[in-house]
Amino acid sequence: NAGVTQTPKFQVLKTGQSMTLQCAQDMNHNSMYWYRQDPGMGLRLIYYSASEGTTDKGEVPNGYNVSRLNKREFSLRLESAAPSQTSVYFCASRETGAGSPQHFGDGTRLSIL
C-alpha cells in the first residue's frame, strides 16, 4: 500500500532552472495539497486541489504553479528557481468528509544554489 508517493526524493538546482515535483496517491482521494516545510516556519500551504479539475492558491503560492493531471496525480512546478525556494516539499491527499485527515508523502528535499 504505497499511499502518497513523491519524486524525486532529493534535487539540487541552480538559480533560474525549472523543475517539476511529482506526486501520486493511490487512495482514491479527491483533495490534494502541496506544502513547504522550513525551519521555524512549520508547514505552509502552497497550492491545493479540492477535486480533479480545480486548483487554488494557498498561503505561499508565489513562484509556483500546479497541475492536477488526473485524480491520482498533482504536480508542482518551479518555473525559475530561486534560493528562497530551498525547502522540503510535501504532498498530501485527503478523502472528502468532515475531519478526514490529510495523508502525507515523505517529501522532496530541494536545494537551489
Added chain:
Amino acid sequence: EDQVTQSPEALRLQEGESSSLNCSYTVSGLRGLFWYRQDPGKGPEFLFTLYSAGEEKEKERLKATLTKKESFLHITAPKPEDSATYLCAVQATGGETSGSRLTFGEGTQLTVNP
C-alpha cells in the same frame, strides 16, 4: 486568521518519564484539531482527530485531549521510539469551501533517552 502555537519547542525526557505537549489555537470555528508525528526525513504521520471540547483519544502511550482553546498530547511512560516531532493542526469551519485547509503549528521535538 487561524493560528496554532505549540510548546515547548523541544522536550527531553528520560524513558518512563511522563509529560504533556501543548497546542494552543485561535480559530473562528473549529471543525477539527489534528495531531501528527513526524520522524526525521519522513512526512507527517496522522495520529488523532479531535472535534469538540472534552473529547479524548488514545493510542498506545499517547492520549490527546481538547478544550476550547488548547489541546494536550499526554505521553505516558515514553520509550525511545516515541522520539519524534509532534505537530498540531486545525481546520476551521467552512473549510470545505477552501479545500479543508489546515493551519499547522511549528511542532514540539521530543527526545526520549534510554
